[in-house]
Amino acid sequence: MVGRSSFGDRKGVRIAVVGDGGTGKSTLIAAMASESFPDSVPPVLPPTRLPHNLYPDSVPITLIDTPSSLEKQGARNEELKIADAVVVTYACDEPVTFDRLGTYWLIELQRLEVKAPVVVVGCKMDLRDEDQVVSLESLTSYLMQQFREIVTCVECSAATLYQVPEVFYFAQKAVLHPVGPLFDYERHAFTDRCVRALRRIFVLCDNDMDGALNDEELNEFQVKCFNEGLQPTEVARVKALVEQNVPEGVNSLGLTFPGFTYVHNIFLKKGRTETFWAVLRKFGYDNDLKLRDDFLPVPSKQASDQSVELTSEAVEFLNGIFRLLDTDKDRSLRPSEVDKLFNTAPESPWNDAPYKDAAEKTDMGYIPLNGFLSQWALMTLLDPPHSLANLVYIGYSGNPASALRLTRKRSVDRKKQKTERSVFQCYVFGSKNAGKSALLHSLLGRPFSSNYTPTKVEQYAANVVELIGGTKKTLILCEIPEDGVLKLLSNQDCLAACDVAVFVYDSSDEYSWKKSRDLLEKVVRHGELTGYRVPCLLIAAKDDLNPYPRAVIDSVKVTQELGIEAPIHVSMKSGDSSNVYNKIVNAAEHPHLSIPETEIARKRKQNQQLLHHSLIFALVGAVVTVVGLKVSRARSVKKNFSA
Incomplete structure (x- = not known):
């Protein structure tokens, strides 16, 4: 099996040449460009561009000569940071310059965090003392073991043009066809x-x-x-x-x-x-x-309040994959079976946050079908390109463009008073220890735990919710830490991806209620300012404890003033969820309802309605005036005609 590759998507390769003064950097570049040994060269050459068809890949190469002096070190370092490859030179007739590779130049590249591949080049091969000849491999083997960024070592002579083209071919090849991603030298x-x-x-x-x-x-x-x-x-x-x-x-x-x-x-x-x-x-x-981006035709959002979902074709494919992997027919996948699913992907996408522990699992740690599909729905919502790539990795054979669909804008859904979404994202706000995490865990079917660990970063839980009539929707809960609310609201579009916002408070705790009410006010105000107004629900958690009396009265009053549903009382400890997840999905399915309206917004709407009515009255008055004038003129003409 043989052939030649192409790398037409790269516009060029930039190779920086560095090394001690007098090692032959400029002469090497000049000899390569002119295909002859130059009689003299300036201290530093300007950027030198080689013909694009010089090597088989037909990619243009630009050679960057660099100064060796300390006073011009800053300019040299800037060139190294943007180079695609680095050629480090030493003089074959001056052993001290070779020693400087390991004591200075390669260490300097590491200090600058240069990630480009390195080619070590011995220049002036023709001037080396024949009595001091040693094999290149024995000379450089220790150096290559110590500095893994070195891809190859070569010796050349600009005077005889021996292996001069090979120097830059190896450097270009290290960029276009790198070994590092393919082979682990430590493990061989x-x-x-x-x-x-x-x-x-x-x-x-x-x-x-x-x-x-x-x-x-x-x-x-x-x-x-x-x-x-x-x-x-x-x-x-x-x-x-x-x-x-x-x-x-x-x-x-x-x-x-x-x-x-x-x-x-x-x-x-x-x-x-x-x-x-x-x-x-x-x-x-x-x-x-x-996979390259051109292999992943992800639908592009036209507005911030759109989202991406799996198509029915992709869901059907995933159902088939689940059945294929479930060899023991226990309607769940073991961790080893999930690993097998992703053994053709760069890595398993669900091993780390935010996907780890974000879906339903059995007591044995197996993932059922609902958890499997919910995990894919979550990945598609948060990172559509990543989701599509993994669909392709695991064998999706249909047109990749048919795997994902772009949803209608949420603002349009609210105007039309209905939605076609099958995946809903709900932001969960509340104070510390209010019961937010318990709400997420219950969605995933996990038992209640009295152990409290404060949430420091956003956490997700996704599962399928079956509605009356058998309809199924995927609900994704995103827990917002109390300390992260201000950072979230600093983003103008933070509510664009939110279908419902719920505010959880410990019904037995005064601070928890007041904090939840404060967060509700902040979110509602943010929505009115940005235009991303979302349905809101209050959840009175820990209903098994003695309630804080003021919270009971105030919460009902607040919901009445804002025109939203009365607080939903739940107790995850006693297993009483009050059908809260269905209520959240119901609020998402009817996006025009449960949207809080403050007194300021209400007055603004009234003023707009008054202005609208005034304009109508003015328009009607103008029409009546025009009609009256026409009638008056008609009578006048008729009178004159009669006379």
């Missing part, structure tokens, strides 16, 4: 992401899903990646080589996954990273071994 094995990418490619090419690539599938793979087929003798030769070195790499059906990875390992051993990357890029991967 492919990186985890590389293995996962190869597994996905293997699965996609295994059309008959028998766990092996037969001759026809191998040929299709070759044509897809390199636009040329394989002769039967070539296929036989590849399989014979694999079987000789990796017996489990071939079986009666064809090339297995271990054999597939071995073939790609050969590419690396032979230094043909461009061939390896040709395969990866044909299947959509970027240098981070993630």
Whole structure:
């Protein structure tokens, strides 16, 4: 399997050349540009652009000469920070300049946090004392072990033009076809992401899903990646080589996954990273071994109060994937089964916040279908590109553009007094220890715990809520820490993605009630100022405790003044949720109701109505006047005519 890759999406490669003064930096660049040894060069050359067709990838290269003096160190450092690759030079006839690589230059690159690949280049090879010749490998092996950013070492001579083109070819190649994402030198094995990418490619090419690539599938793979087929003798030769070195790499059906990875390992051993990357890029991967943006047609929001949801086609695909993974038919997935699902993705997306522990699980830690679908709904709401990418990683074979849909603006939903959304996001406000986390845990079916741990960052809980009539909606609760409210409200569009805001207070605690009322006022005021007015509900938690009398009276009064539903009393400890999740979803499904209206807003509306009525009266008056004038004129004309 052979071929040449392309990297047409990159506009150019910028290579900075650094090193001690007199090591031959400027002469190396001048010799490369003119293909001849220059008689003299200035101390520092201006940026030098090489022809784009100089190397097979046809990507333009710009060489940046840098000063060695301390007084111009700032300018040099700025160039290093924006370089795609760095060439560090030493003089082959001056051993002290080689020693300076490890004691100064490479340490300086690390200090500047330069992430670009490094090529170590020995210049003036023709001037080296023949009695002091040592192999390049023995000279540089320790250096490469100490500084992992070094991708290769090479020696050259500008005077004879020996290996001068190779210097910048290796530097360009390190940028366009990097080894780092593919191979872990410490483990002497492919990186985890590389293995996962190869597994996905293997699965996609295994059309008959028998766990092996037969001759026809191998040929299709070759044509897809390199636009040329394989002769039967070539296929036989590849399989014979694999079987000789990796017996489990071939079986009666064809090339297995271990054999597939071995073939790609050969590419690396032979230094043909461009061939390896040709395969990866044909299947959509970027240098981070993630799918490129052009492979992910995510619908673009036209307004902040729109959101993205999975289409019915994508949900049906996920239902099928769940059934396929649920081999023991217990209607839940074990952690190992979830890991297997994502073994063709760069990593499992649900191992970290905000997705970890955000969905329903059984007592054994297994995830049921509702929890599985809710987790995908949450990921789609919070990070649509990430969700779409993972759908593709796990095998979504439909058009990626058909997997996600853009919802109607929430402001339009409120005007039309209905919504077509199937996923609702609810912000949960309240004081510390008011019962917010218990509300989230109960949605996920978790037992009540009296242990209190204050929430310091936003927490999510997502689950399916079944309504009367069997309709199912996904409810996502986002707990806002008390200390994080001001930061949240500092963002003008913070309520744009909110379908319902609930305010939880400990019904037995005076401070908790007052804080909840204060938060309600802040959110309502913010909504009126920004135009993102959302339905609001009050939740009186810990209803099993003796109530704070004033809270009972005040809460009813506040809801009446704002024109919203009376407080919902719940006790998660006693298992009395008062159907609170259905009530939240109901408020989201009727977005024009439960929207608080302050006295100021009410007066503003009245003034607008008065102004509107005044304009109507004025318009009617004007029409009457015009009609009267026309009648008067008509009578006058008639009178004159009669005379």
